[in-house]
Amino acid sequence: MSVQDEGETVGAHIVPPDPRAERTQATETVGTRVWGFGGPTSGAGSHDGQSALKLHRGISVIAFLLCVLVVVVFLLDGVIVPAIIFAVIGLGCVGIFLWCNLQLARARASGDHCTPTDPHAPSRVRY
Numbered sequence: 001m002s003v004q005d006e007g008e009t010v011g012a013h014i015v016p017p018d019p020r021a022e023r024t025q026a027t028e029t030v031g032t033r034v035w036g037f038g039g040p041t042s043g044a045g046s047h048d049g050q051s052a053l054k055l056h057r058g059i060s061v062i063a064f065l066l067c068v069l070v071v072v073v074f075l076l077d078g079v080i081v082p083a084i085i086f087a088v089i090g091l092g093c094v095g096i097f098l099w100c101n102l103q104l105a106r107a108r109a110s111g112d113h114c115t116p117t118d119p120h121a122p123s124r125v126r127y
Contacts, residue, residue, distance in 0.1 A: 060094070060096040
């Protein structure tokens with residue numbers, strides 16, 4: 001028996017590939033799991049996972065900027081406790097930003113990131 005892309009050859013008959021194997025391969029997580037949205041294959045190396053990491057990274061930047069604005073407003077009003085609370089939240093946003101960058105860098109360094117030959121990568125049409 002030889003295994004080919006179309007399936008297995010048994011005698012004169014071609015047996016189609018097992019759909020369970022294709023489904024398992026299509027739902028494997030590539031790389032470290034990503035928090036939040038990204039779908040069932042949202043590993044840091046998959047296209048969905050990288051998109052989710054980039055989304056989280058962008059949201060953390062916007063959240064940090066808003067926290068800085070709120071801290072400045074509270075400090076101008078002379079209210080210290082809410083300013084400290086929002087400063088801590090801003091530091092959490094910086095932590096999320098650094099975590100997302102670390103996960104993206106690890107995926108690129110390990111070769112787990114999605115490439116144009118990746119079957120899970122979306123096709124890009126260039127005109």
